Amino acid sequence: MFAYAVRRLGIGAVLLLSLTLVTYFLFFAVPSDPAKQACGKNCNEEQIEQTRVALGYDKPWIAQWGDFMTGLVKGRDFPADEELRANNPNIVTHCAAPCMGFSFVNQQTVNEILSGAFPISASIAVVALVFWVTGGVLFGILAAMTKGSFLDRGLVGLTLIAYAFPSFFIGKFLITYVSIKWGWVEYPAYLSIEEGGVSGWLSSLFLPALTLALLFLAGYVRITRSYVLESLSEDYIRTAKAKGLSQRTMIFKHALRAALTPLVTMIGLDFAGLLGGAIITENVFAYNGLGVVALQSFTSDDLPTMVGLVILIGSFVILANIIVDILYAVIDPRVRLG
Amino acid sequence: MSEAFLSIRDLKVHFPTTDGIVKATDGLSYDLEKGKTLGIVGESGSGKSVSSSAIMGLYRGTNAQVSGQIILEGSDLLTLTDSEMRDMRGKDVSMIFQDPLSAMHPYYTVGNQIAEAYKVHNDVSKKAARSRAIEMLDRVGIPQPDRRVDDYPHQFSGGMRQRAMIAMGLINDPKLLIADEPTTALDVTVQAQILDLLQDLQRDFEAAVIIITHDLGVVAEMADDVLVMYAGRAVEYGSNKEIFTQPQMPYTWGLLSSIPDVTGDTDVPLIPIPGNPPSLLNPPKGCAFHPRCPHRDKVPDGRCATELPELLAQGSVPTHLSRCHLTDPDRVYEQEVLPMIAPDRVGES
Structure with missing residues (x-):
């Protein structure tokens, strides 16, 4: 029974990873703009683009999923843009493993939420x-x-x-x-x-x-x-x-x-x-x-x-x-x- | 007759359905003495199981209508309250069933189920009930009973399961054991073992036994008396010897001619009874067997189709009863039936 449970748990973990992959894919397959949402109603085009780069939404979806997986395993720092982090150390949030991400809308890590x-x-x-x-x-x-x-x-x-x-x-x-x-x-x-x-x-x-x-x-x-x-x-x-x-x-x-x-x-x-x-x-x-x-x-x-x-x-x-x-x-x- | 251990009088078990009333047992009477075995034979739907389940009170709480008298040692079981009847079930009267795999709960161990039957009627600890169950398993010939007691029914073979059912049925030392087709679901070799076991145990426990079967071989080996049922009624009743040597009812003849005689001539063909068992919802008028009876033309005026014959002694033996209009059944049997089913026995009696 123990071996059975372990094997089922292993399959379950693989299934979970596939689920996140599908979620990323579906999210970017529909026409929506998370950068615009995060930036707020009064942002102009330029600000939205800055936000997009800052939050990492400019990368291909599969790369974003890769970042997410890195966070899950090793933890990561937010915002996603390295340059922005280097210039503004006071806005950096560290999210320890297993990090499920950072909600810019709520300004909290997902783990906290x-x-x-x-x-x-x-x-x-x-x-x-x-x-x-x-x-x-x-x-x-x-x-x-x-x-x-x-x-x-x-x-x-x-x-x-x-x-x-x-x-x-x-x-x-x-x-x-x-x-x-x-x-x-x-x-x-x-x-x-x-x-x-x-x-x-x-x-x-x-x-x-x-x-x-x-x-x-x-x-x-x-x-x-x-x-x-x-x-x-x-x-x-x-x-x-x-x-x-x-x-x-x-x-x-x-x-x-x-x-x-x-x-x-x-x-x-x-x-x-x-x-x-x-x-x-x-x-x-x-x-x-x-x-x-x-x-x-x-x-x-x-x-x-x-x-x-x-x-x-x-x-x-x-x-x-x-x-x-x-x-x-x-x-x-x-x-x-x- | 009144001193009989078990007396069934005019037992009727009717099931109301949307199409009408199904008369599964319709006016059955018989007696059984202590320590004796009664074999009840008949086709499917002849009412043999239904009448015996009624003795157990298994139709209480259902919409079945049971009437008549079931007198066990002087008290009528049909007048007992539900809780009195419940105390009696499994203790004074117990029953073993046809298919032991489905008759046992698949989720509980064999020992648990046997001990449960003991514990419900005896105020004993779990441990005592368990050791009693082991004792009974040993008694019915289960090897290593102290280990097998914790097995589940699916881990037992068919024969072992039926042995376990017998252990369950006998654990409270009942006065009456009803065995409903106890060997039907088993291999032929196992059947013989189970029948031997039942006979052994009957001697030890001195119980009266009702064995319900469609297998005349089982009846011939086990029963002291035989009751032949057709369409919910008794059609012939007599001692084992009388039924097998001097049967009087054409239906009994039909049953006898449709089983092979292993000691007899293999060239003798088996003669099946033509037609199908009658509908119990709307049974034929007169004698229920007349539509299938090859001898009905011997009775004048077509009485078979209009008048239900009484269950009466037809020959010289007063306890041998049959339900038939034929005036000389013994002669018809000797001259017409016996030559066809066992030519080598013609003229023996």
């Missing part, structure tokens, strides 16, 4: 995950146990309605009613654990996490329901019943175990995606997580930040896939890794 925003996104993702997995699995089992009943239809239907509403609507709704009008929770504003302690941190995450969870809930209810139902019709469930096991043991020990494989797959990919930021939800609640960073970097042609995000999100997805594959073997003894 991402490490500031990541805890917010990760916090929302973790709490949302707990909400939707607990809710989805419990409701799914409940629906499966009462198949065809009013409760079953109600659960599946309600979660589907929640899914049908866009998350900006649900977010706005929760802020307006649950927080402002009814006053059940405080107006959501992110508190880190250092600022608010664990309880403050958790309560600041309640509404955004709920918004996200409602989005994912429907899928988990349905998949749990259908896999539990499917495995309830298996022969081994009949054996379990013939042994005299209770309904509860049959469902939680025997049927749910068989539904774990698809659940783990979904959880892994959904969670990895969310770690990279929930763009809509974070923007609705104005929590400056990776989703907000992603939107800003896109609207301001902030290439270094974009590439940083690609690396971060890409590595989460790759890692999640490796973990899911390893979990398959833990769940199902018939699976052999190799």
Whole structure:
């Protein structure tokens, strides 16, 4: 299993590098001018050209990618233009390896931007995950146990309605009613654990996490329901019943175990995606997580930040896939890794 | 009859479907004594598995309609509450199934699954249940049981899996063991081993056994009494010897003539039963077998197609029952059926 994980990690690293290459290529394949964006609205042509040289956007894209890779391995200094650095040592920023670049738009290294925003996104993702997995699995089992009943239809239907509403609507709704009008929770504003302690941190995450969870809930209810139902019709469930096991043991020990494989797959990919930021939800609640960073970097042609995000999100997805594959073997003894 | 260990009376198992009611078992009655083996034979869909699953109460909580009486040692299982029935399952009555690979949970070890059957009915520690499981694995002939106990079902061979299922079925020393096609999914050589094992264990555990099969060879070897089922009803019931030497029902004759006799003449052709098993949704009127019965013209007035024959003693043996309108089944068998299926045995009896 260890050798398998190492090999998968190696392949993952290669995949990540290819991802950055593609990102550079695509960025320069579309008609946009990052130098103009970095320079600002009031720049004239000459100033824009100076900016372009200063930031290194004048080089061919593949050379820029090469510089980026150098930074990743050895670290590098910004701005990119050597002459400019030599003449103005006071504006030089050193970015140590693994350097993901320097955002001229934000005047910060990408590493700083991402490490500031990541805890917010990760916090929302973790709490949302707990909400939707607990809710989805419990409701799914409940629906499966009462198949065809009013409760079953109600659960599946309600979660589907929640899914049908866009998350900006649900977010706005929760802020307006649950927080402002009814006053059940405080107006959501992110508190880190250092600022608010664990309880403050958790309560600041309640509404955004709920918004996200409602989005994912429907899928988990349905998949749990259908896999539990499917495995309830298996022969081994009949054996379990013939042994005299209770309904509860049959469902939680025997049927749910068989539904774990698809659940783990979904959880892994959904969670990895969310770690990279929930763009809509974070923007609705104005929590400056990776989703907000992603939107800003896109609207301001902030290439270094974009590439940083690609690396971060890409590595989460790759890692999640490796973990899911390893979990398959833990769940199902018939699976052999190799 | 009332002192019988197991008495089934007018058992009906009906499944409502959108097309109508499927009468999988329709008025089945039989008795079984302690320590005896009953073989239930019939084609697919004759109701043999369904009636036995009903004894286990496996249709509780489904939309199946079960009625009649299932009296085990004086108490009617159909009147028990769900939790009383659950306490009984796997302890007093247990069942082993056809395909042991799909009948075992693929994600749990064999030992875990066997120990689970013990632990649910006995208040013992995990460790005690495990050592009991090892003991049972040893008893059913699994080599190195203390090591194999931690294997998963897919690491066992087919025969070993069925042995493990038997260990699971017998771990609580049940009074009644139902074996539903226990050898169907196995190689012929393994089949014989499993049957021997079942017979051995039955002697040791003194359990009554119901063995469900479509294989008359299995019945001939294992059963004290034989019940032949067709379209959800008993069509013939008698001792092993009577069923195999003096069968009275044309369907039983059909079953006997469609199996090869390895000791007999190889030139004797196998005669399959023509046609297909009837639909249980809409069974034929009268005797359900009449559309396939080659002897129906011997009964006057076409009664086979209009009137359901009673299950009655037709010959000299009062416990040998059959459901047929033929007035002299023994003569038809001797003169018309036996010469075709075993010419060397004509005139023996």
